[in-house]
Amino acid sequence: MSALTLTPRALYEExxxxxxxxxFRRELEPGSWIDELRIAEELGISRTPLREALKxxxxxGLVTMxxxxxxxxxxxSDRDLxxxxxxxxxxxxxxxxxxATRATDAQIAELRALHEELEAAAxxxxxxxxxxxxxxxxxxxRLLAIADNRWRDQMVADLRKVMxxxxxxxxxxxxxxxxxxxxxxxxxxxxxxRDPQAAETRMREHFANGxxxxx
Numbered sequence: 001m002s003a004l005t006l007t008p009r010a011l012y013e014e015x016x017x018x019x020x021x022x023x024f025r026r027e028l029e030p031g032s033w034i035d036e037l038r039i040a041e042e043l044g045i046s047r048t049p050l051r052e053a054l055k056x057x058x059x060x061g062l063v064t065m066x067x068x069x070x071x072x073x074x075x076x077s078d079r080d081l082x083x084x085x086x087x088x089x090x091x092x093x094x095x096x097x098x099x100a101t102r103a104t105d106a107q108i109a110e111l112r113a114l115h116e117e118l119e120a121a122a123x124x125x126x127x128x129x130x131x132x133x134x135x136x137x138x139x140x141x142r143l144l145a146i147a148d149n150r151w152r153d154q155m156v157a158d159l160r161k162v163m164x165x166x167x168x169x170x171x172x173x174x175x176x177x178x179x180x181x182x183x184x185x186x187x188x189x190x191x192x193x194r195d196p197q198a199a200e201t202r203m204r205e206h207f208a209n210g211x212x213x214x215x
Contacts, residue, residue, distance in 0.1 A: 012052035015043065019053060023062055023073055024164050030075040034063065061162045076165045081214055084159050089207035091156050092140065095147035096187065096203040097196035107146045108192055114139040115188050122177050132177060139184070166214050173213045183209060 019039075022028045034054065040047045054071045057063035065071045076084075099107070114135060121132040137160070144153050183206040190198035 011045065012049040012056065015045065015049055015053035016056040018043070019057060020060075020062060020161075023057075028073050030073050030165055033070055033072045036070060060158055062165065074162070074165060076162060078215060080162070081166055082211060084162050085207050085211040085214070088156065088159050088163065089204045091152050091159075092144070092207070093200040093203040095144050095149070095152060096191065096199040098147040098149075099143055100191045100194055100196040100199040103146050103191070110142060111139065111146075111191060112188055114142060115184050118184060119181060122181055127177065129177075136180070176210075176213045179209060179213075180206070 019028065019034075028034070036047050036050055036054075040050050043050070054063055054065065058065045058071065062074055063071045064074045099111075103111075118132065118135045118139060121128045121135055140156075140160075144156055183202065187199060187202040187206060190202050
């Protein structure tokens, strides 16, 4: 088996990103053990950078490590999911309020443009689910960037990685994409109206409904 070509950045970081994406694509399923020997052979690397990569993923909550047994892809319990959504609702609703208060007209226009791209990705009969997932994440990340709090950004980034372990069970539920779009419309309208309280409420409702769909 030929080795994959890795970019010049730190080897363990590159390996961590490769594994992270495999986990998100469900090529490595929650609960499955990581076959270190096979992956090291596939990538043409020793097990040392692979183990360093697994430590990174363990710190993010994507992998669970067991002493003398190896590592497996984390399984997210109902309690885990509820806790993650609860924290995301707190952090992102606060960010939405900040954006409604402080964002420039140009920044709000960026959010509107992302929402319109989201609408286009979910046209009846032409739903591009993977594109929808990607634009949805870009919308939330841009809103956070506009709110401009690097500590909140880091916490949300880590929580969203765990949430992605259950992503398909949420937005793939029948009717959930349409509901999510309606929630985004209401959120964008609140931000455009410069109503921070409404923006916070809409974002909390968005996460509450997302949790219900994911459970």
